[in-house]
Structures are given as C-alpha cells and as structure tokens.
Amino acid sequence: MAAAHLRDNRSGVLPHRFVLGTETDDGITAAVDAILAQVRGGSYRYAPDGAFGRAAAEARESARWGDTDAAWRVIRAALPSWSPPGPDLLAPLGLLADPVLGPVVTRERGLELLATPRAGQPGPVPDPVPDPDPPGLRWLADTPRWNAPHDSYRCLWVEGAEPEALPDLVGEDGCAGLTAPSGRRDAWFHHGHGQWDESAPWEDRAVVSVGRTGSGWAFACDAAPRTSAAGHFFVSPAADASRGGRAVVLWAHSARDGGPAVFHLSVAERGEELYAYTLRGTDVERSGPVPGTLEPERVLRGVGETDRERCLLTAVQDEFGLSLPRHALVEGILPRLTTRSWNRAPREGEAYAYTTIRFGR
Incomplete structure (x- = not known):
C-alpha cells in the first residue's frame, strides 16, 4: 500500500500519512509511517521469514547486478x-515495494x-512465462529504441x-563507490547535468549503471551520453579498466539527427590498448590489428543500412560473449557510478568550442 500510495502521488505533495482504516491505533500508525x-x-x-525469505534474499542478489530472469526463477521455485501472515493476504505483496525485487515482478x-x-x-x-531479457547485444539496435x-x-x-x-578502475576522482539504484522505471534516463557544473567544459563524465553478465x-x-558520439578529444577508458585483464568499450550513435552513424570499439588488456576502430558513416579510423571477425568492412559486406548497427553488435557479442540486461537497465534496478572523463584536455594549439545557455527573467 505504501508503494501504491507513493506511485499515485508521485507528481504532487504527499500527505504526512495515508488512511488505513478507522480502527488503526498509534502503534500501527507508527509502523505505517516507518514503512x-x-x-x-x-x-x-522485503524480508519474510522462512524459506521464502531466504529465496527473496537470493533473488535480490541476482537482480541487483542485472540478472532479473534468474531472480524470478528463484522466486517462482x-x-x-x-x-x-493473515487470512486477507493472497500474495506476497511486499515484493512490489522492494526497489530491486519489485521491478522483477512484471x-x-x-x-x-x-x-x-x-x-x-x-x-x-501455470506454465512459466517467457523470460523478457533478450540474449547478447543485438537488442541495443531495436526500433523503437530501448533508450528512447x-x-x-x-x-x-x-x-x-x-x-x-x-x-577504482574508472570512477571519477574522489569516487565514494557505487550509489544505490533509484528503483523507478524512468529515473535511469534523466541524469541531470548539475553535477558537472564544476568540471572543465571539455570533460565528459559518464553516469553509468553497473552490473555483471552471466559470462x-x-x-x-x-544510456544518455552528454555527447552523441565519440569525438576528437575522446580517449577510450578501456586501457584504464583493463589493469587486471581484458576490457571492451563500445559507443554507438544512430544518426537520427541527420549526421553520420558512428560506431566505436576498443579493446585493451593489462593496461594497454590492443586495437580500436571508429566507424563514421563509411569512413573507418583504426589503431592496432583489428581481428578479421570484427573488421567493419568484412562484417558489413552486403549489409543494408538498417542492419549495420545490429550486425556490428552481433560481431562484438560473438567475439567476447558479451551481453547486457535490458530489463534491469530500463527499470533502473542497477547501482550507479560516475566515471572519469571520456575526453582528454585540449592540447596546445587545439580549439574547443562550447555553448553556455543562461536563463533569466
């Protein structure tokens, strides 16, 4: 009831408490206010007693890093x-108020x-409902877009x-660690840029959702980069992230704004970039020996314009066994992190232009 109360009053000013009934005593009112x-x-x-409580804790651990399908299988079993706990309760409704488990229950x-x-x-x-998460990365190119x-x-x-x-690998200086998820469906897409007011105008820190793949x-x-595509000052964070092993960075821009489509891939290991390419329209910039299975000309040979991004994503997922959890990302279940800048500072003689918009009465 608390979750429904907050959902129904999200756009307005919440009353101090909501009405439960005429026979509610002070003890119940205090418990309601706390919840x-x-x-x-x-x-x-949500932490009930017994076997179902243990299952809820196990499911939360899976869901908090993105595997909502595994979390539901635990709850279902x-x-x-x-x-x-009482004759009037027909289902474990406490699941819906839990910010991590609630979105699992579609x-x-x-x-x-x-x-x-x-x-x-x-x-x-009943027959089990199908898992909503698609495998791999191809779904990132879905239309309508998952991050519209x-x-x-x-x-x-x-x-x-x-x-x-x-x-520690890619967090901004002074990073306190991961922050809790919002638990709201649309909050993941509205990052608000006030946090960058003290940064240099060329900086491009990413607000990322963090989790773990099954592989x-x-x-x-x-899902909402400040800049639409990797530009002239972009420096891939793959090398910094790969201090203990391999790291892969991917940046895609669909060109709905009329500009060229951009697809960047970089791979690093033990602190050194192995190879990278940036595809802008039909122009390719490379560094290092890109494997044939990822070479954009080979991957896109005979591919129509509408399938280019999907084919590039398929090549990346097949090469490294990568995936992303669509449901957890869209529902805002995952913890957040603000990274170091994905742009380097302009060097001597390099120009950098930016626009400041001021509003006033």
Missing part, C-alpha cells in the same frame, strides 16, 4: 513455500504468481572483475 519512509527513500527490503509474472498454488494448497501449476528518446549509448565491460571493482564480465552502461 512509508523506507519505501520513499528506497531502503525498504519458492512460491509453494510462501504462507500468508505484469505477466504477477499473473503467474497469482495462479500458482501456495502454502501447500492443491491445484494446477536518446540516439546514443556507450558501454564498458571488464573481464573477470566484480562490479564493486569498477569505481563473468562486469559492465557499465550509459
């Missing part, structure tokens, strides 16, 4: 062990949950690393 504050602040954790999964016999009751078990209205995204993967290691790569993904 409402936890849900509002994103600190609520444990549903028969859930017992209602509408289709909620219907499956309601149709599943619980607490030792007999009845047919943005036409650009950039991602970093580090092989064999845990997500908690990314702040053992930590990842960081920015």
Whole structure:
C-alpha cells in the first residue's frame, strides 16, 4: 500500500500519512509511517521469514547486478513455500515495494504468481512465462529504441572483475563507490547535468549503471551520453579498466539527427590498448590489428543500412560473449557510478568550442 500510495502521488505533495482504516491505533500508525519512509527513500527490503525469505534474499542478489530472469526463477521455485501472515493476504505483496525485487515482478509474472498454488494448497501449476531479457547485444539496435528518446549509448565491460571493482578502475576522482539504484522505471534516463557544473567544459563524465553478465564480465552502461558520439578529444577508458585483464568499450550513435552513424570499439588488456576502430558513416579510423571477425568492412559486406548497427553488435557479442540486461537497465534496478572523463584536455594549439545557455527573467 505504501508503494501504491507513493506511485499515485508521485507528481504532487504527499500527505504526512495515508488512511488505513478507522480502527488503526498509534502503534500501527507508527509502523505505517516507518514503512512509508523506507519505501520513499528506497531502503525498504522485503524480508519474510522462512524459506521464502531466504529465496527473496537470493533473488535480490541476482537482480541487483542485472540478472532479473534468474531472480524470478528463484522466486517462482519458492512460491509453494510462501504462507500468508493473515487470512486477507493472497500474495506476497511486499515484493512490489522492494526497489530491486519489485521491478522483477512484471505484469505477466504477477499473473503467474497469482495462479500458482501456495502454502501447500492443491491445484494446477501455470506454465512459466517467457523470460523478457533478450540474449547478447543485438537488442541495443531495436526500433523503437530501448533508450528512447536518446540516439546514443556507450558501454564498458571488464573481464573477470566484480562490479564493486569498477569505481577504482574508472570512477571519477574522489569516487565514494557505487550509489544505490533509484528503483523507478524512468529515473535511469534523466541524469541531470548539475553535477558537472564544476568540471572543465571539455570533460565528459559518464553516469553509468553497473552490473555483471552471466559470462563473468562486469559492465557499465550509459544510456544518455552528454555527447552523441565519440569525438576528437575522446580517449577510450578501456586501457584504464583493463589493469587486471581484458576490457571492451563500445559507443554507438544512430544518426537520427541527420549526421553520420558512428560506431566505436576498443579493446585493451593489462593496461594497454590492443586495437580500436571508429566507424563514421563509411569512413573507418583504426589503431592496432583489428581481428578479421570484427573488421567493419568484412562484417558489413552486403549489409543494408538498417542492419549495420545490429550486425556490428552481433560481431562484438560473438567475439567476447558479451551481453547486457535490458530489463534491469530500463527499470533502473542497477547501482550507479560516475566515471572519469571520456575526453582528454585540449592540447596546445587545439580549439574547443562550447555553448553556455543562461536563463533569466
């Protein structure tokens, strides 16, 4: 009820408390206020007793790093062990108020949950609903775009690393570590740029969502880069991220603004960039020996304009076994990190132009 209360009043001023009934005593009112504050602040954790509580904790650990499909499988397997704490409760509604587990329960999964016999009751078990997350990276090129209205995204993967290691590898100076997710569906796409007011105008720090792939790569993904594509001052963070092994950086721009489509890939290992290319329209800039399986001319041979990004993404996912969790990214489940600048400072004799817009009465 607290989650629904906050959702229904998101755009307005919330009342101090919401009405539960005429026989609510002071003790229940205090408990309600505490729960409402936890849900509002994103600190609520659904933690029932028994086997279902243990399953909820295991599912949260999977979902917090992006594997919402595995999280739901854990919850689904444990549903028969859930017992209602009172006669009027038909389902474990506390799941919906948890900022990490709530988004795991999609509408289709909620219907499956309601149709599943619980607490030792007999009845047919419903067919499992399909997992919503597509495999690999091809879905990044989906139309309509998964990160609409943005036409650009950039991602970093580090092989064999845990997500908690990314702040030390690529975090901004003075980084305190990962920050908690917002738990709101659309908050991931509205980063707000006030945090860069004290930065030099050429700097380009990314606000990334951080998680882990099933193949053992930590990842960081920015769905709304401040700049639409890698430019003249861009320096890939792959080398810094690869101090302990391999790192891959990908930056794609779909050219919906009328400019050329841009696709950048860079790969580094043990602190050294191995190879990179930036494809702008049909022009390619390379450094290092790009493997034939990733060579853009070879990958795009005979490919139509609408499938170029999808084919490039397929080549990258197949070469390294990379993936990203669409559901966790779109729902804002993942923790955040602000990285160091993806741009270098202009060198002597290099010009850098920027525009400042001031508003006033």
